[in-house]
Amino acid sequence: MSEAAALLRTSKNRKLLFSAGFSWLFDAMDVGLVSFIAAALSVDWNLNAQQIGLLAAINSTGMAFGAAVSGSLADRYGRKAVLLWTLLLFSVASGLSALAPNLMVLAMLRFVAGFGLGGELPVASTLVSESVPVEVRGRAIVLLESFWAGGWILAALISYFFIPHFGWRMALVIGAIPAVYALFLRRAIEDSPRYKEQADRRRLRFGERVASLWSGPYQRATVTLWILWFTVVFSYYGMFLWLPTVMVLKGFTLVKSFQYVLIITLAQLPGYFTAAYLIERVGRKAVLGVYLLMTAICAIWFGNASTAGMLLAAGIFLSFFNLGAWGAMYAYTPELYPTSVRSTGVGFAAAFGRIGGIIGPYLVGLLIDNGTTINAVFVVFFVAIVIGALTVMLFGRETKGMDPDRA
Numbered sequence: 001m002s003e004a005a006a007l008l009r010t011s012k013n014r015k016l017l018f019s020a021g022f023s024w025l026f027d028a029m030d031v032g033l034v035s036f037i038a039a040a041l042s043v044d045w046n047l048n049a050q051q052i053g054l055l056a057a058i059n060s061t062g063m064a065f066g067a068a069v070s071g072s073l074a075d076r077y078g079r080k081a082v083l084l085w086t087l088l089l090f091s092v093a094s095g096l097s098a099l100a101p102n103l104m105v106l107a108m109l110r111f112v113a114g115f116g117l118g119g120e121l122p123v124a125s126t127l128v129s130e131s132v133p134v135e136v137r138g139r140a141i142v143l144l145e146s147f148w149a150g151g152w153i154l155a156a157l158i159s160y161f162f163i164p165h166f167g168w169r170m171a172l173v174i175g176a177i178p179a180v181y182a183l184f185l186r187r188a189i190e191d192s193p194r195y196k197e198q199a200d201r202r203r204l205r206f207g208e209r210v211a212s213l214w215s216g217p218y219q220r221a222t223v224t225l226w227i228l229w230f231t232v233v234f235s236y237y238g239m240f241l242w243l244p245t246v247m248v249l250k251g252f253t254l255v256k257s258f259q260y261v262l263i264i265t266l267a268q269l270p271g272y273f274t275a276a277y278l279i280e281r282v283g284r285k286a287v288l289g290v291y292l293l294m295t296a297i298c299a300i301w302f303g304n305a306s307t308a309g310m311l312l313a314a315g316i317f318l319s320f321f322n323l324g325a326w327g328a329m330y331a332y333t334p335e336l337y338p339t340s341v342r343s344t345g346v347g348f349a350a351a352f353g354r355i356g357g358i359i360g361p362y363l364v365g366l367l368i369d370n371g372t373t374i375n376a377v378f379v380v381f382f383v384a385i386v387i388g389a390l391t392v393m394l395f396g397r398e399t400k401g402m403d404p405d406r407a
Contacts, residue, residue, distance in 0.1 A: 028151025053365025071347010
């Protein structure tokens, strides 16, 4: 991976990647903690599957609004300012969640945390995409996405070592740490060169930016991205937020389920790194298509797994391919829009995807409460992922090596 080495050899690129990457890591830690805490809450507050699904859905609702609003604000006021404020917002809300006396208060705080988290992700990926050379742009974004795995691993470790001994509230207190990191990030990063180049130009109004996404040159890209994001986010949050609880439903103890999910999460790292290697070799569409189709196959395998060994093996491959596809999707999305509307385009695609993130976890809870088997639930995710893969393969445009401002 000589290109990756060259990318990291430049101190400016290295500083940007790691600075934005750690904010990404904290986002993932927060999402991961929600999945583990949901399993603990089902015992502590005697919640049923539908209530757990509702909690996850509310978190994703906040992420949908945050992605749309923050993506648009970043085109107006800059990537750096919006990145910092969203990081601070979700950190404070996550910490306050530890004080929630009941499900209603916890749900409201999770909405606010989700708003900040959902806003930060598309803005961070846009910032990095605009700040690195075209020839390593895709790889840089997939490496940025690899910090997500670090966040999930950290969440799994916190949950494994803290929740059984100190309770779920202490885990959420740890979720407030990124608020301190925002102070460092304020001085560590700056707006992208592409955004600065347009500082003297007239900023498009919100309505103009949204209309541009559906104009002739970008209409097909917008439709493709919205379908892709919906199916990927629907399946990811439906499957992965439920992993610890699904383990319990399959007969494992809460502590054992945390241990297994930690092992499964470790497989995300090689998934990201292989996708980062391939994305500049074979292109975005090929990586997305193959990784998504393999995710679909692994979803069926996981849903039908009956032994601990099969469950672990299926979960490892599911994690490997699904998160590799996520990295490719984040790399692909900013490349389809010019700088003037890029963050708005990424934010709206992510926001539409988060609707899938709202439906997915809630649907799982609804189906389980109505007696649907786990393997039947995972068939639903298989179908959704295949639709996403075929959409990008048939209608997506390859962006490897392209400059969206000159396309």
